[in-house]
Amino acid sequence: MQTTPLNPEDPLALGDFELLGRIGQGGMGQVFLGESLGGEPAAVKVIKPSVVDSESRQRFAQEIEVLKTIWGPRIAAFLGADAEAEQPWLxxxxxxxxxxxRHVKTHGPLPPVLTAALGAILAExxxxxxxxxLLHRDLKPANVLLGPNGPKIIDFGLAAFTESSVSLTAPHxxxxxxxxxxxxxxxxxxxxxxAVDVYALGAMLLFAATGHYPHEAATPYMVFHLVTDPDTAPDLSGTPGELVPLLTGMLAQNAGDRPSLTAVVQQCRSVIEAQGMKIAQARRKLTAHTAHTAHTAGQQRTSPSADVSPTVPWPAPASDTPGTEITPADLDMPVPSDAPDPSRSPVPSDAPVPSDAPDPSDTPAPTPTLVEPPGPPVQESPGPVPPARRDPSDDGSRREQPAPGLPPAPSRQPREKTHTLRHSVQAHRTAERLRAAYAAKAPF
Structure with missing residues (x-):
């Protein structure tokens, strides 16, 4: 999710949450990226000062009470709130x-099987x-977030108790x-x-599969007219054939003609299984599809120096994850006090270069002498250094070591310069540990 810096007039903290940046805004308020005292990331919603009145506070307090009563793996969890604060927050x-x-607008509609997987997840x-x-009452594409662990529903601001006719709005x-x-x-x-949430879910699945809604018009008033007109059928143009029966039922004019949510889950399963796939496989494919496209978009809009700002999004980009060529024990070993500066000492030329290390052909630098770590002396091998050969007892988690008696390895050909180097603190720390581990393992 894209985050922008705080404005000068924005608060720096609300309750126990430090605010790090802006996520988005709506008619009623602003949403910030926050962090708890223990480092837990949070989305912090704040009512705009211009709309803070007794009614907005009451509606906000209702949303808080609703979130306290619901839970589930597909519901964004409640972390804290204060409806009585000068700036009410949640x-x-x-x-x-x-x-x-945003996903459909950027990457286009979802394939039918992934749309059915999304329908099964959200219906459940x-x-x-x-x-x-409870009822959600405002389910729409903007209120479903496609996270790294699958979709989650947010914004229960209009949620209402199913047995209650009490409302904070005027009668009409x-x-x-x-x-x-x-x-x-x-x-x-x-x-x-x-049935209102069944219809809303059907409208959202239609958008996911086609990029358009059941009824569209130039103004909200015209949309209201189309929605309430019994003679105007929903627009299902472009809908994949396997989804037409499902969406036709969910978007029925009469509430009694719509399927239950349990029936929706079963119909979504049938669509998936007709393609020779299990529901669990389709769910994983949906998450992998949305996570990949979101990560690709994030890489395209992230500048090399973006992660030095104090308002960077959490968590760190996936590209900052360290490799696994060195075991955890190697990465945890201390750096020798007399070792050269890791930021300037290159990896030995005969060792494989980690994917996040700069290409030596791009940045020439003097080669300092690597200091041998404490331990028993290593017998010096005469002649040229042979190429790497895997030890049969190696479990695959360590670097290959030179084997005696073989001709020298060919020198690595220089490659074309690129501009994909990472500059995050974690990347530098990982590189330093890798180089220290290589130095400790070097047989010279």
Missing amino acids: ATEYVDGPDLA ALSAVHTQG QVVGTPICMAPEQAAGVKPLTA
Whole structure:
């Protein structure tokens, strides 16, 4: 998820959460990237000072109470809140990934099998919410985040108890997003039932599969008219054939004609299994697909020096993960006090170069003498240094060592210069440990 620096007027902390950057904003407030005292990342929602009044505080307090009562692996977890603060705030789990709307806009619609996997995941999550006596009432692509561990539902600001007809809005006032709103919700019918979330999920799956909604028009008022008109059928153009029966039922005009969420899960499973795939495989493919595209987009918009800013997103980019050529024991070994500066000492020319190390052909530098670490003396081998040969007893987690009696290895050909070097603190620390480990293992 993209984060921008704080503005001068933004608070630096709310409650026990330090604010690190801006994630996004809406009509009611701003969302910040925060961090707890223990280092837990959080999405911190704050009501704008211009709209803080008794009604907005009451609605915000209702959202807090709702989040306290629901849980699940596909619901962004509640972390803390204060509806009575001068700037009311709410902290939830930070999901590092784009929302569904941004993903489809950037990368195009999802394949049918992945759309069905998304439908099964979200229908099961909504079913758990309904079991707890709640409705979401504002399910839309912007409220589904595609994180590294799969999709998660956010923003229960309009959630309501299914058995209650009490509302914070005026008798004929409708609050929500019309493009995903069920006809009865758009018409102001109360109380609402679980069918409103079934319709909204169907509208969202239609968008995921085609890039458009059931009803689209130039203004929200025109969309309301199309949604509530019984003679205007939803636009299913472009829908893959295997998804048409599912979406036709979910987008039915009458609430009683829509399937239950359990039936939605079963129909999504049928679509997946008809392609010779199991539901668990489809779920993994969905997460891998969205995580890969999100990571690729993140690499394209991240500059080499972006990670030195105090407002960088959490967690660190996946490209900063250290390699596994050296075992954990090697990386934890102390650096000898008389060893040369790791930032200037190159890896020996006959050793494989880690993927994040600079190419020696790109940056020429003097070659300092590597200091032999304490230990028994190593017998010097006469003649040229032979190429690497794997030890049969090696478990594959360590670097290959030179083997005696073989001709010298050919020199590595210089490669074309690139500009993909990483400059994060973790990358420098990993490189330093790698070089120290190579120096300790060197047979000279």
